[in-house]
Amino acid sequence: MPFRPVQPEKLSSAVTRQIEKLILRGVLRPGERLPAERELADRLGVSRPSLREAVADLQARGLITSRAGAGIFVADVLGSAFSDALVKLFSTHDEAVFDYLGFRRDMEGLAAERAARLGSETDLKVIGALFEQMEAAHQKRNPADEAQLDADFHLAIIEASHNVIMLHMMRSMYQLLREGVFYNRQVMFKQRTTRSALLDQHRVINDALQARDPDAARAAVEAHLDFVGKALNDDRRAERNEEIARQRFERVRRRPGT
Known part of the structure; x- marks a missing residue:
């Protein structure tokens, strides 16, 4: 036996x-x-x-x-997910930035869908409380606080999905984001129109989760990260255009007789 x-x-x-x-x-x-x-x-x-x-x-x-x-x-132990060499490679290539956002879009969309279905009432209270703190930080116009609460809000959704593999994997990804490996999150929160748009997007995510609507929660997260990707792409383009404009200006400024 x-x-x-x-x-x-x-x-x-x-x-x-x-x-x-x-x-x-x-x-x-x-x-x-x-x-x-x-x-x-x-x-x-x-x-x-x-x-x-x-x-x-x-x-x-x-x-x-x-x-x-x-x-x-x-x-x-989060840093052990990526070697130092790979982290440095991430930081020097825009391709990694946009692949990172695409990865987050897929994973966090799934996490939001799961959180709407599987999250406990306390999970949803945590997410709601973090959103209220985001609203308060928005009024104070503190980019650092808003950026930190943004990460906490998204991680709370991952936690509410109740998948421990996803939780630790995404925490590792967020650690790199906090360290500025992919992009400087605080820059996005310094622009008034972008800050307001981000807050509205987080409100839609929170509302869908509180209503326990999996499809709406996933769609809201995906729309939010699409916006972040577009904002970053526009910022990169503006930086390139400004650099070219400076070069042109320097050429004009150095012409004889000017």
């Missing part, structure tokens, strides 16, 4: 599995500090030696890291 004796699980193994799941599901985020040892042991209901054994196991596998005098943190 296919039965085996049940083995009692070590407390440290149970702690390891709980922290693993929190990292896997995105509840504990890269760079986030864990509670102090005594507090964490109390919360988990285990002894400090059992906790230390679990921590040592997680550290050995690169999921958490300790910093002298600072505590224990979830390891920042």
